[in-house]
Amino acid sequence: MTEQAHKLHRFHGGLHLPRHKEESTRDPVLPMRIPARLIVPLRQHIGESAEACVAPGDRVNKGQLIGRCDTYVGAAVHAPTSGRVVEIADHPVPHPSGLSAPCVVIEPDGRESWGESRLPPIEDYLDADPVSLRNRIREAGIVGLGGAAFPSAVKITPRPGQTLDCLVINGAECEPYITCDDSLMRTHARGVIEGIRILMQALKPRCCLIGIEDHMSGAIAAMRDALGGDEAHGIRIVPIPSLYPAGGERQLIQVLTGREVPSQGLPADIGIVCQNVGTAYAIYRAVAHGEPLISRIITVTGKGVQHPRNLEVLIGTPIADLVAAAEGYTDEVSRLIMGGPMMGFALQSDAIPVVKGTNCILAASHEDVAPPGPVMPCIRCGQCAEVCPAQLLPQQLYWFARAKDFDKAQDYSLFDCIECGCCAYVCPSNIPLVQYYRFAKNEIWAQERERRKADIARERHEFRQARLEQEEREKAERLARKKAALAAKQDDTADDPKKAAIQAALERAKARKAAQEAEQMSAEKADKEPSG
Amino acid sequence: MLAATLAISTLAAVFGLLLGYSAVRFRVESDPVVDQIDALLPQTQCGQCSYAGCRPYAEAIAAGEADINRCPPGGEATVLALADLLGRDPKPVEGETKPPSVAIIDEQVCIGCTLCIQACPVDAILGAAKQMHTVIESECTGCELCIEPCPVDCIYMVPIAPDISTWKWPFPAGETQSADREAVSS
Amino acid sequence: MHFRTQTSPHMTPAHNVGQVMRRVLYALVPGTLAMAWYFGWGVLINVALAVVLAVGLEALMLVLRRRPVIPTLSDYSAVVTGWLFALALPPLTPWWVTLVGVGFAIVVAKHLYGGLGYNPFNPAMVGYVVVLLSFPREMTLWLPPMPLSEVSFGPMQALAAIFLGQLPPGLTWDAITTATPLDLMKTELGRNLTITEIRDNPLFGDFSGKGWEWIGNWFLLGGIALLFMRVITWHIPVAVLGGLAVTAGLFWIVDPDAYASPAFHVFSGAAILGAFFIATDPVSASTTPMGRILYGLGIGVLIYVIRTWGNYPDAVAFAVLLMNMAAPTIDHYTRPRVFGQKPPRRENGGTP
Numbered sequence A: 001m002t003e004q005a006h007k008l009h010r011f012h013g014g015l016h017l018p019r020h021k022e023e024s025t026r027d028p029v030l031p032m033r034i035p036a037r038l039i040v041p042l043r044q045h046i047g048e049s050a051e052a053c054v055a056p057g058d059r060v061n062k063g064q065l066i067g068r069c070d071t072y073v074g075a076a077v078h079a080p081t082s083g084r085v086v087e088i089a090d091h092p093v094p095h096p097s098g099l100s101a102p103c104v105v106i107e108p109d110g111r112e113s114w115g116e117s118r119l120p121p122i123e124d125y126l127d128a129d130p131v132s133l134r135n136r137i138r139e140a141g142i143v144g145l146g147g148a149a150f151p152s153a154v155k156i157t158p159r160p161g162q163t164l165d166c167l168v169i170n171g172a173e174c175e176p177y178i179t180c181d182d183s184l185m186r187t188h189a190r191g192v193i194e195g196i197r198i199l200m201q202a203l204k205p206r207c208c209l210i211g212i213e214d215h216m217s218g219a220i221a222a223m224r225d226a227l228g229g230d231e232a233h234g235i236r237i238v239p240i241p242s243l244y245p246a247g248g249e250r251q252l253i254q255v256l257t258g259r260e261v262p263s264q265g266l267p268a269d270i271g272i273v274c275q276n277v278g279t280a281y282a283i284y285r286a287v288a289h290g291e292p293l294i295s296r297i298i299t300v301t302g303k304g305v306q307h308p309r310n311l312e313v314l315i316g317t318p319i320a321d322l323v324a325a326a327e328g329y330t331d332e333v334s335r336l337i338m339g340g341p342m343m344g345f346a347l348q349s350d351a352i353p354v355v356k357g358t359n360c361i362l363a364a365s366h367e368d369v370a371p372p373g374p375v376m377p378c379i380r381c382g383q384c385a386e387v388c389p390a391q392l393l394p395q396q397l398y399w400f401a402r403a404k405d406f407d408k409a410q411d412y413s414l415f416d417c418i419e420c421g422c423c424a425y426v427c428p429s430n431i432p433l434v435q436y437y438r439f440a441k442n443e444i445w446a447q448e449r450e451r452r453k454a455d456i457a458r459e460r461h462e463f464r465q466a467r468l469e470q471e472e473r474e475k476a477e478r479l480a481r482k483k484a485a486l487a488a489k490q491d492d493t494a495d496d497p498k499k500a501a502i503q504a505a506l507e508r509a510k511a512r513k514a515a516q517e518a519e520q521m522s523a524e525k526a527d528k529e530p531s532g
Numbered sequence B: 001m002l003a004a005t006l007a008i009s010t011l012a013a014v015f016g017l018l019l020g021y022s023a024v025r026f027r028v029e030s031d032p033v034v035d036q037i038d039a040l041l042p043q044t045q046c047g048q049c050s051y052a053g054c055r056p057y058a059e060a061i062a063a064g065e066a067d068i069n070r071c072p073p074g075g076e077a078t079v080l081a082l083a084d085l086l087g088r089d090p091k092p093v094e095g096e097t098k099p100p101s102v103a104i105i106d107e108q109v110c111i112g113c114t115l116c117i118q119a120c121p122v123d124a125i126l127g128a129a130k131q132m133h134t135v136i137e138s139e140c141t142g143c144e145l146c147i148e149p150c151p152v153d154c155i156y157m158v159p160i161a162p163d164i165s166t167w168k169w170p171f172p173a174g175e176t177q178s179a180d181r182e183a184v185s186s
Numbered sequence C: 001m002h003f004r005t006q007t008s009p010h011m012t013p014a015h016n017v018g019q020v021m022r023r024v025l026y027a028l029v030p031g032t033l034a035m036a037w038y039f040g041w042g043v044l045i046n047v048a049l050a051v052v053l054a055v056g057l058e059a060l061m062l063v064l065r066r067r068p069v070i071p072t073l074s075d076y077s078a079v080v081t082g083w084l085f086a087l088a089l090p091p092l093t094p095w096w097v098t099l100v101g102v103g104f105a106i107v108v109a110k111h112l113y114g115g116l117g118y119n120p121f122n123p124a125m126v127g128y129v130v131v132l133l134s135f136p137r138e139m140t141l142w143l144p145p146m147p148l149s150e151v152s153f154g155p156m157q158a159l160a161a162i163f164l165g166q167l168p169p170g171l172t173w174d175a176i177t178t179a180t181p182l183d184l185m186k187t188e189l190g191r192n193l194t195i196t197e198i199r200d201n202p203l204f205g206d207f208s209g210k211g212w213e214w215i216g217n218w219f220l221l222g223g224i225a226l227l228f229m230r231v232i233t234w235h236i237p238v239a240v241l242g243g244l245a246v247t248a249g250l251f252w253i254v255d256p257d258a259y260a261s262p263a264f265h266v267f268s269g270a271a272i273l274g275a276f277f278i279a280t281d282p283v284s285a286s287t288t289p290m291g292r293i294l295y296g297l298g299i300g301v302l303i304y305v306i307r308t309w310g311n312y313p314d315a316v317a318f319a320v321l322l323m324n325m326a327a328p329t330i331d332h333y334t335r336p337r338v339f340g341q342k343p344p345r346r347e348n349g350g351t352p
């Protein structure tokens, strides 16, 4: 494995994009002042929302747990600084919908006091028990900092009986404008390397490859320095060609190892775990210093801000404060994007806070992001298929998504689309292809939700029908018994016992028939119930 | 001439047999059609289709007695799915379609008469006689059957608020030279 | 501060369909000029007339269909259609033939199917086939290429011939027109002459028709430019010419006196124009890489088959239309293997 590691592979398609990285890397990372208010969303990760475990009015220490998350896929949330909880309420959170979600709002006291809240540092982390390392990573609320925000503890919990082949560290940062990982590697290379070594201790992979795009020479040099060469401790630094989306998990794994993550599968299926450099650094802070994930480096860039740069920001800081730290907006600002210009989403307001997965705030001018040209019909030129890194046929997917033919879209592997935007970038007809795919995916999910709901409703309805019939039958039986009893009573008093006996027999037969009928009906019902 | 006639009739016979065989196989393998139709209905059990619930409607469709466009809760999607399943032509939905909603009982006003419990087709209302009742929101199908029986009119339908986990990307705006949508969807 | 939102990707270069089509037009210029050089002013008049008609009819159809006129006209697709159609016409084709052909191309083949992007058949070729079938006489009025022709038409004379059907005094159509090399090859082979004998005819040049082969070269140049501008991919042209050349080569090796050489086939008629400009019309072609190769091969083979055994001397239009019909099926069966899906192929085997 290691011998082949330097042999690079190619993924299909991809784009050479203008980089726009110089603007934000001129100055060193600036630690930001503590803002006046922190809005910390309780759900900043993939999985269940955390539950607030503080109340309005509470004083919190820096690093204190404020959101507990007990589900397996989930992450705890901590107070980014010391202060007072002013409210726990719904606030707009970073999401393409612009909708609100529960947040803990903290008024910092400016003292930055940790109190008792620092986790006990694990000093001898290179000899530590993998389980204790994993627990620490879980406790510290660490999620993937590359953008997807998947809880890291889950990712590094090996499946039973599986040996891990390779730990892939993602330092590719392939999207234009974003330089937070670049800055991190240049300023905290040691911490990143130590974090990687902790991950290796927790995972025991056979090898570890760090993929860094080859234009990031400063970062590569710093990392080499920190590692003591290109290869040490079973870790190897591999410069990879700059080609968007080389930083996509699947693409990076292919470039570095030549292996493809199976469709609908996970890297773990082929014995690979992929982590971002930022995550590795956060892990180092959590293990060696006992600090939960409460801050990160974020790039603020674009022609829409006066002074593009990288900032070290507390989670929950409103974007407006980040922009202020970049010396404010320019007149040209026209769109505010969280993430990069290819996969990021536009925000409606700068009152929204940054979260763990935020890597970049792009205040873009028209020059950065031209408004799209007129949308024309697809001319089936196939340029989209040429650049699609998932080797899909975007033109066909578009066709099916537009016709709302979701079965066909899935047949053409809609869910293998990574929404990288390469197709829409090259499309001469300016079709918002990615939005069509998102629309189709969302509709399919919604249909599935609806189907599940309908199944539950059907079950409950059938249960109720059965119950009603049961009641009906019981009623009929009761009635029959009463009648029979009445008839029997009459029997005694009747002057013609023979007639009475016939009457009673008739009644009995009737009751039996009614009961049978009821039974039959319910049996029929049961027959019709879907098996399974 | 004879040979040609023979060849053609043999071919026809073979294809006929094949077709017949596959038809039989197909019928054997698939679920009864009522179940397939029922699976596509939303199971709101509201009776807006004029049948006593989704299953009776499914039976009526299968028997050819009912049209496929009578279910407003299912909306266009259901009509299309049914049209696809049954090979009929899709039609616009009959009746008024509303945004998905759930029932809410004003617990201050509720007198605990249990009439709504008896009306609810999916047992989504909790409560006992003379106690106030509540709707289990996640079980409510929004069928509105409980509204009518309530003697004090304390049940309201509220649209389900959009939240992040159920939010959907909207359908993108169309082409400048918008081509015939109809031509595509048919 | 509040902002307008938009869907990703946010960064998109300015490009549009018009750009693509304009590049196709630029690439057509050298071949068209070469054709005008060999066949006179009529070629240019045909092109101009067809383009004007195509744009006018397109505008008319857009108005009738209540579509925005200006954005759609600026996609230049009607210009391309008209131009390509005109290149298939003999140099002095009467104006009404052009009108009928362009009319069919734009009105029926394009707009009745839903406009750009929805037409299953190549409009220019539909128009060409319609006039070829309807006006067989007018469509064979080819002049001999320049070095062989005794008369040369000035622009006014060409206009008169096209619009009024009047030839300069003392000339008759029979006297000035001649067969194309493909026609000749076909009729002479029908008379059981051998290729060597046929090629003695002054109509033939180094490996194909005199003049024709040079026109082919100039179109080839434009086609290569299109490849470099990434307007088209190599798949279709290479497959068309490959399919044609290989099929022709097989028969030629078997009997070089009864079957013309691959070079003759490739440089005759509309083979090169067709391979680079007509078969590559994206809307009606296959859209998967593998599909494009199959589609192109199909066209190449069909051109040979129809030329050799069919009723018509040239076959590009028929071959293209036949393969247009097959394109959806081809696409369906040639879906590329999706990343991470079976069947496994060689790693790093992704060819763009």
Ligand code: SF4
Binding pocket: A377, A378, A379, A380, A381, A382, A383, A384, A385, A394, A395, A398, A423, A426, A427, A428, A429, A430, A431, A433
């Ligand atoms: S790039 Fe755009 S116009 Fe070309 S085939 Fe893809 S979707 Fe159609």
Ligand code: SF4
Binding pocket: A384, A387, A388, A389, A390, A391, A392, A393, A394, A416, A417, A418, A419, A420, A421, A422, A423, A424, A433, A434, A437
């Ligand atoms: S967005 Fe999806 S379809 Fe488009 S290029 Fe990326 S992976 Fe392919």
Ligand code: SF4
Binding pocket: B041, B042, B043, B044, B045, B046, B047, B048, B049, B050, B051, B052, B053, B054, B055, B057, B070, B071, B072, B073, B074
């Ligand atoms: S209208 Fe639809 S949801 Fe209501 S009962 Fe009929 S089929 Fe069921």
Ligand code: SF4
Binding pocket: B102, B103, B119, B120, B121, B122, B123, B124, B125, B135, B139, B140, B141, B142, B143, B144, B145, B146, B147
């Ligand atoms: S609570 Fe009311 S609206 Fe909801 S399912 Fe029951 S009867 Fe229908």
